[in-house]
Amino acid sequence: xxxxxxxxxxxxxxxxxxxxxxxxxxxxxxxxxxxxxxxxxxxxxxxxxxxxxxxxxxxxxxxxxxxxxxxxxxxxxxxxxxxxxxxxxxxxxxxxxxxxxxxxxxxxxxxxxxxxxxxxxxxxxxxxxxxxxxxxxxxxxxxxxxxxxxxxxxxxxxxxxxxxxxxxxxxxxxxxxxxxxxxxxxxxxxxxxxxxxxxxxxxxxxxxxxxxxxxxxxxxxxxxxxxxxxxxxxxxxxxxxxxxxxxxxxxxxxxxxxxxxxxxxxxxxxxxxxxxxxxxxxxx
Numbered sequence: 001x002x003x004x005x006x007x008x009x010x011x012x013x014x015x016x017x018x019x020x021x022x023x024x025x026x027x028x029x030x031x032x033x034x035x036x037x038x039x040x041x042x043x044x045x046x047x048x049x050x051x052x053x054x055x056x057x058x059x060x061x062x063x064x065x066x067x068x069x070x071x072x073x074x075x076x077x078x079x080x081x082x083x084x085x086x087x088x089x090x091x092x093x094x095x096x097x098x099x100x101x102x103x104x105x106x107x108x109x110x111x112x113x114x115x116x117x118x119x120x121x122x123x124x125x126x127x128x129x130x131x132x133x134x135x136x137x138x139x140x141x142x143x144x145x146x147x148x149x150x151x152x153x154x155x156x157x158x159x160x161x162x163x164x165x166x167x168x169x170x171x172x173x174x175x176x177x178x179x180x181x182x183x184x185x186x187x188x189x190x191x192x193x194x195x196x197x198x199x200x201x202x203x204x205x206x207x208x209x210x211x212x213x214x215x216x217x218x219x220x221x222x223x224x225x226x227x228x229x230x231x232x233x234x235x236x237x238x239x240x241x242x243x244x245x246x247x248x249x250x251x252x253x254x255x256x257x258x259x260x261x262x263x264x265x266x267x268x269x270x271x272x273x274x275x276x277x278x279x280x281x282x283x284x
Contacts, residue, residue, distance in 0.1 A: 014050040016065055018072075019043050025076040027087050030115060034080055038113045040087075041122075042072055044095075047104040047130070063101045071098055084109050084125040092129040096194060097160045104130025131163070131192040132232050134200060135262060137245070137254050139173075139225040141184040146170065148211050148224045149187060155207055156191060162203075166190040168257035182221065188229070188257035197231050201241050204228070229254060233268045244269060249277045 021042040026034045046063055053062035075094050081087040092107045110124040136156070140148040149170065157164040168188045175184060193200055204226040211224035229245045236243040244267055248254045255278040258265070263275040270277065 014048055016046040016048060016050070016063055016068075017044070018046075018065055018069060021069055021072060023073050023076045025080075027076070027081045027084070027111075028115075029082050033115070038111070040076065041110040041112065042076070043108040043110070044068070044072070045106040046095075046099075046102050047106075048101045049103070061101075063099050068095065068099065071095060084111060084123070085127075088125045088127045089129075092127055093161075093194060096129060096131065102130075104128065129194070131194060134191050134193055134231045135229040135258060135265065136189040136191060136204065137186065137225075137227045137229050137248075137257070138189065139184045139186040139253070140223060141175065141182045142221050142223045145185040149185065151211065152207050152224055152226060153189060155210075156189060159203070161194040163192040164189060165192060166261040168260040171253060171256055173253035184253065186253040186257060188254070188261055190261045197228065197234065197236055197243060198238070198241055200228060200231070229258065230262075230265060230267075233266075235268050250281065252278070252281055255281060 021044075023040045023042060024037055025040055026037040027040070028034055028038070046065075046068070048063055050062060053059070071094070072091065075091050076087065079087070079090070081090070088107055088109050091109070092105060095105060095107075096102055106126065106128045108124050108126040110122045112122040114120075114123045116123070138149050138152055140146075142148075153164060153167060156162050166189070170185050170187045173184045173186050175182075195203055208222075208224045208226055227245050228241070228243050229248055231243050234243055245254070248258075249267065249270060249272075255274060258274045259278050263273060265274050266272065267274070267277060272280070
């Protein structure tokens with residue numbers, strides 16, 4: 001899969017709203033709450049693109065709000081959480097994984113019978129969650145290089161919190177960083193993910209470990225290297241993670257695959273597209 005404009009389309013803000021869905025469930029900090037249960041009310045706004053479904057008047061192209069209601073009810077009655085925050089977090093994730101047309105959602109769980117010894121109407125927790133776009137650079141220069149990258153692609157695609165949108169061609173590149181070693185095979189993946197940046201990093205590190213990567217020599221040989229190049233338009237600088245990748249604009253083996261799958265993705269610091277960064281690198 002290559003060469004689409006996925007990364008640059010503005011997300012649709014059409015809405016499907018479900019309001020006041022009543023569910024009797026067993027959530028709460030106190031034992032009597034989880035034992036006896038109580039009423040909860042759920043409001044949810046599903047952000048999606050309704051145009052094609054509306055034009056063709058076809059339910060198969062839309063999100064069935066009846067099924068969404070049933071999923072909410074089934075989830076909240078089959079799980080128990082101490083906190084409304086927990087119930088909201090995992091329910092939001094469940095709905096986003098279960099219904100492919102939902103790009104983002106706003107979910108409120110309201111608890112009118114919370115154990116508060118004062119007059120009040122209800123307490124509630126509202127969360128907004130959705131699919132985020134990211135670019136992952138991949139590389140290998142040990143063993144069956146192409147197979148390590150194919151396996152990484154397969155595992156990303158199979159993870160319920162990731163959607164593999166596009167993959168670049170694989171290119172052969174000389175080692176970077178001055179360590180004498182075999183040539184690399186490099187590529188890039190364009191994905192959607194429910195992982196937050198450091199969660200995504202942990203997931204990618206796990207895939208590297210499963211491929212037998214050992215971090216012994218800086219810039220040394222490796223079975224599998226997976227780096228977050230972009231995550232939405234975020235600029236992240238922590239002890240664990242730097243996004244955009246700090247030296248990506250100087251690396252043709254990153255920019256060439258990137259331009260295949262996301263040529264118009266704008267670097268949030270340099271304000272240049274991937275194609276422009278590659279052109280600047282190739283200038284004498």
